Amino acid sequence: xxxxxxxxxxxxxTALADPTRRAILQRLSQGExxxxxxxxxxxxxxxxxxxxxxxxERAQLVTRRKAGREHWLAFNRGPLDEAAAWxxxxxxxxxxxxxxxxxxxxxxxxxxx
Numbered sequence: 001x002x003x004x005x006x007x008x009x010x011x012x013x014t015a016l017a018d019p020t021r022r023a024i025l026q027r028l029s030q031g032e033x034x035x036x037x038x039x040x041x042x043x044x045x046x047x048x049x050x051x052x053x054x055x056x057e058r059a060q061l062v063t064r065r066k067a068g069r070e071h072w073l074a075f076n077r078g079p080l081d082e083a084a085a086w087x088x089x090x091x092x093x094x095x096x097x098x099x100x101x102x103x104x105x106x107x108x109x110x111x112x113x
Contacts, residue, residue: 008060008079008082009083009086011058011079012059012060012079012082013083014055014059015055015056015061016061016083018055020042020044020049021052021056023042024053025056025075028062028073028074032072032073034070034071034072034073035049035053035073038053053073060076060078060079061075062074062075
């Protein structure tokens with residue numbers, strides 16, 4: 001069974017796997033923006049941009065608010081921080097394991113004359 005934490009991490013990593021979605025997040029890191037303004041520089045349909053935004057929203061990397069007919073998006077760094085913490089924990093685990101392996105491999109051979 002997948003935990004809520006693992007599901008959030010999966011959604012975050014899936015969202016970050018696409019260069020268009022990363023570019024959208026980069027733009028939103030500068031501040032809140034209208035959906036139409038986010039879509040403008042991309043050479044894809046507004047419908048395609050909307051699909052990318054839905055994936056970012058599912059990962060909770062983007063929040064949406066409506067003001068009249070306008071849809072405004074904002075970057076939410078929480079899931080990104082959570083993913084970064086997971087990546088750092090994996091890095092530390094494997095560094096420790098590889099350091100231990102290196103120590104074992106560098107031990108002088110015993111019993112060989």
